[in-house]
Amino acid sequence: MEALTARVTVDEHATVTGWNEGAERLLGYRAEEIVGRRAAVLLAEDPAARDLPALAALPRWHGTLTLRDRSGHRLRARVLAHHRAARDGTRDWLLVSAVPGVRNGSEDDTLMRRGLMQSPSCATSVYDTDLRYRRSSLAAQHALGLGEEELRGLRMTDVILTPVSELVERRMRLALETGEPQYVENHARAPGEAREHAWSVHLYRVEDPDDGRVLGVAATGHDVTEQYWARKRLQLIAAASSRIGSTLDVARTAQELADVAVPDLADFLSVDLLTSFEEDAEGAEGADGGAAAADAGAGDGVSLALRRVAHQSVLPGVPEAVLALGEVDEYPEGSPPVESLRSGRGLYRRVFPAALPAWVADDPLRIARIRDFGFHSVMAVPLSARGTTLGVVVLARHRRPDPFQEDDLVLAEELAARAAVCIDNARRYTRARGTAVTLQRSLLPQRLPEQSAVEVASRYLPAGARAGVGGDWFDVIPLSGARVALVVGDVVGHGIHASATMGRLRTAVRTLADIDLPPDELLTHLDDLVARLATEAEDAENGETAGDVGATCLYAVYDPVSRRCALARAGHPPPALVRPDGGVELLDLPAGPPLGLGGLPFESVEFDLPEGSVLALYTDGLLDSRTRRADTSDDGVSRLCRNLARPADSLDALCDTVLGGMLPQRPADDVALLVARTRGLDASRVAIWDVEPDPAAVAETRKNVIACLEAWGLTDAAFVTELIVSELVTNAIRHAEPPVQLRLIHDRALICEVSDASGTAPHMRRARTFDEGGRGLLLVAQLTERWGTRPGTKGGKTIWAEQNVQ
Incomplete structure (x- = not known):
């Protein structure tokens, strides 16, 4: 008769x-004889207090109880008690024994x-002590x-000819000699399997339970592929978080994916972007992925133009690619x-070289690639971020035998989503940076003016991607008297605000x-102007600051007549x-x-x-050493002097020469460089002439x-x-103070300068019909190209006028 488990419930x-x-x-x-009675009648003796912990707090208890049966005989029974919730909401105990x-002994060993x-x-x-198969x-x-007979007597390294078997066998020997269990994880394709599996293998020594004699070693492996x-x-997603989006460059971000x-x-893997992406059409903003793709031509039954921006392969040189980077193809x-772009979702397909899909029928190059490399599985995942479809990622397998599965698609979509956000950030940054660069360059001199005082050359380099365009x-x-002013400045911050501030300062x-x-x-x-700009920024709309306003500047004036240069700098x-001697x-x-x-x-x-x-x-970006080697012993000034000393x-x-020797390929900050070789105006x-303060001296002059x-x-x-x-000269004698001096300079123009000791500057006005004066400066202005007044170097003033004599 079948043995039963004794089951008793007690409230x-x-x-x-x-x-x-x-x-x-x-x-x-x-x-009917026992239900409703106290459970204590079943006990032949009360259990010791040490055997009964606080049962109310335990979910389960097990132990041995001494019971009395109906005939009065005592018996000891192993009892397992479960503390459970009853159907009516109360709790009770279920006791099983x-x-x-039940049969035991040798039959148990056989069953095991x-x-x-x-x-x-x-x-x-x-395995026996020689590590040879005995049973499997x-x-x-x-x-x-x-089969077991084919394996008997062989070693693992005889059956599996891979480094994995050698590792396992070394661990088996270690377990056999030390008695310490060993653990090995491996991922490989066993000879009897069609695909790779991951195995968790435990190795332990087998001993005789009676005399402790070592019998061999056992290996127990569990398939942990999933x-x-x-x-x-998870590791791939973690790697994507740290490696994708390290720069604000679209192509680099795609390559990182x-x-x-x-x-x-x-x-x-290939990453292709919609050609409309290059146009940066903002009309697609806010549309869902499918609608944006349809706008690009993905849903109307015609081909779709995509540009290859990145690809990668397990094979050197990416020989599977049918497009070079930068090329456009029609899909x-x-x-x-x-199909992926039209639906807005990822998909995976099997590829059978013997029965290729219709869409490649007219593409002999793709047919050749599929058959030559043995492509058997492909996935396509759209790149979409913030409601905008940017492109598509295509993944394929030809070396790994396993086809893509649903879990692979989920992972690919996760990677593509992360990359799409980074690519969209790069796209937005590129657009903003392009605007700032355009503004910056439009505010810089388009060409340097012609003048005789100095020979000049200049360079401007915007900062690398992360910093953005600066100011x-x-x-x-050109100044009066054949002089020239040289200016270099640097506005605090980056972006359009810094560029706009730079434009205002340059105009000032x-x-x-x-x-x-x-x-x-x-x-x-x-300095006063910058302080006012800072106040305006603090009083911007809604009380929000538009950004810090500050700048540094170096201003120099060179006179080719005296060959002297006056300079001042602000930070x-x-x-x-x-x-000239180098x-x-x-x-x-x-x-x-x-x-x-x-x-x-x-x-x-x-x-x-x-x-x-x-x-x-x-500007200080030229001396920036943040991107230089940390072990360099010299600073930027020393390097600048060395590079300036090189022959050119x-x-x-x-x-x-200076930029090449001072800067990396992408400087960390904007760089402006202006070099000027001085010229001297020949004394001839x-x-x-010094003019006597007498009207009669005018004729001699x-x-x-x-x-x-x-x-x-x-x-x-x-x-x-x-x-x-x-x-x-007449005005200076009549209205100013001596000494009066006249200077003529024959440069690109004929310059006439009259200096006196008075600080009062003349003003041009239109004389009325019966006025005796007021026509002189108006006459000078009409006869010359330019005229003006400037403070004298030792007080007073200088009035000058230029004629074009070329």
């Missing part, structure tokens, strides 16, 4: 509430062996592709890219330069001077505070510059001027020049 009050046939066989009571009669050997999932093998379970025989791939997918997915997910209706600028401004500098302010006074006015790096030095200028602080003075310093000297003005055929070549082209013009071969300009000189 919280220790009353028997349930009794089955097994309990009746064990104790002899019928159900095995009824004697048969159970292990016939397990369909646990691959178990036992059915699962192990299936994995190895051999867990292995789940872990690999390809590098992450190959070879862990695919044998080949027909029915192709995986088009660096330079300028060359040109305006201030037109009134011929000395460098220190010009910087003082510019800007000092200029470098390359003397020596390089930094000019010692007072630093001055950055623009915008207010209240602090600026100082001008003058230097004599020999003709042929090279003055180098630059021209100033343009010198600029290239300058004439100076005119004679001197006419003689000078004849010597210069400018007799055609004599009449106009005579009128200009008469008017300016």
Whole structure:
């Protein structure tokens, strides 16, 4: 008769509430005799208190109880008690105990062996002390592709010719010798399997239970392929988080996606972007992926144009690719890219070289690639971010035998989603940076003006992708008296705001330069302007700050007549001077505070510059060492001086030499560089006369001027020049203070300058009919190209006028 389990239920009050046939066989009571009675009547003796912990808090208890059956006999029974919730919401105990009669002994051993050997999932093998197969379970025989008789007497390294078997055998030997269990995980394709599996293998020594004699070693393997791939997918997603989007470059981000997915997910991967992506059409914003793809032509039965931006392969050189990077291809209706973009979802397909799909029928190159490399499985996943479809990712397998599964598609969609956000960020940044660069370059000089004082060359490099375009600028401004102003500045921050601020400052500098302010006074006015801009930024709409406003600037004025250069700086790096003998030095200028602080003075310093000297003005991005090797011992200034000292055929070549020697391919900050080689105006082209403060001296002055013009071969300009000189000298004698000096300069223009000791500047006005004066400056303005006034170097003023004599 079949043995039964004795099952008894007892409520919280220790009353028997349930009794089955097994309990009746064990104790002899019928159900109607015991149900409703106290459970204590079944105990022959109370259990020791130490054997009964706080049962109310336990979900389960097990132990041995001494019971009394219906006939009065004592018996000891192993009891397992479950504390459970009853159907009525109360709690009770279910007590179970095995009824004697279950077979044991040798039959148990046989049952145990048969159970292990016939397990369909646990691959178990036992080896003797020479590590030779003795017995194997059915699962192990299936994995190895051999029966037990074929395996007997062989070693694992005889059956599996891979490094994995060598590792396992070394661990088996270790377990056999030390008695310590070993654990091995491996991923490989066993001889009897059609695809790779991941195995978790436990190795342990087998001993005789009676005398402890070592009998051999056992290996128990469990197929953990699903867990292995789940872990690999998590690792791949973690790698994608750290590796995709390291830059704000579209092509680089797409390539990072390809590098992450190959070879862990695919044998080949390509990233193609919609050609409309290049146009940066904002009309697709807000549309769903399918609608955006349809706008691009993916849903109307026509081919879809995609540009290849990245690909990767397990094979060197990516030989599977049918497109080179940057090329555009038309994908027909029915192709995986088009179907994926049209539906807005990923898909995977099997590929059978013997029966290729219709969409490749007219593409012999793709047919050849599929057959040559043995493509058997393909996935296509759209790249979509923020409602915009950007392109598609195509993944394929030809070396790995397993086809893509649903879990692979989920992983591919996760990777594509992460990459799409990064690509969209790069797209948005590229658009904003392009706008800022365009604005920046439009605000910089389109070409440097022609003048005789210096020969100039310049360079401007925007910052690398992460920093963005900044507010660096330079300028060359012709001044009166054949002089020239050289300017370099740097606005705090990056982006369009910095570029716009730079444009305002550059315009302000040109305006201030037109009134011929000395460098220190010009910087003082510019400092006030920056302070006002900062106040405007703080008072922006909604009280939000538009960004920090601050700048540095270096302003220099060079006079080719005196060969002197006056300079002042506002928190800007000092200029470098390359003397004609090749020596390089930094000019010692007072630093001055950055623009915008207010209240602090600026100082001008003058230097004599020999003709042929090279003055180098630059922004601090040129000296930035953040991208240089950390173990370098010299700073940016030393490197700058060394590069400026290198021989160069021209100033343009010198600029290239300096930038090449100072900067990485993508500088961390904007760089502006302006180099100027000084020229001197020959003394024979300058004439100076001291004029007596007597109206009678005007006639003598005119004679001197006419003689000078004849010597210069400018007799055609004599009449106009005579009128200009008469008017300016007469005004100085009548209305100003001595000493009065006249200077003629023959440069690109004929310059007439009259200096006096009065600080009062004249003003041009239109004389009324009966006025005796007021027509002089109006006459000068009409006869000359330009005229103006500037402060004198030692007080007073200088009135100047230029004629075009070329």
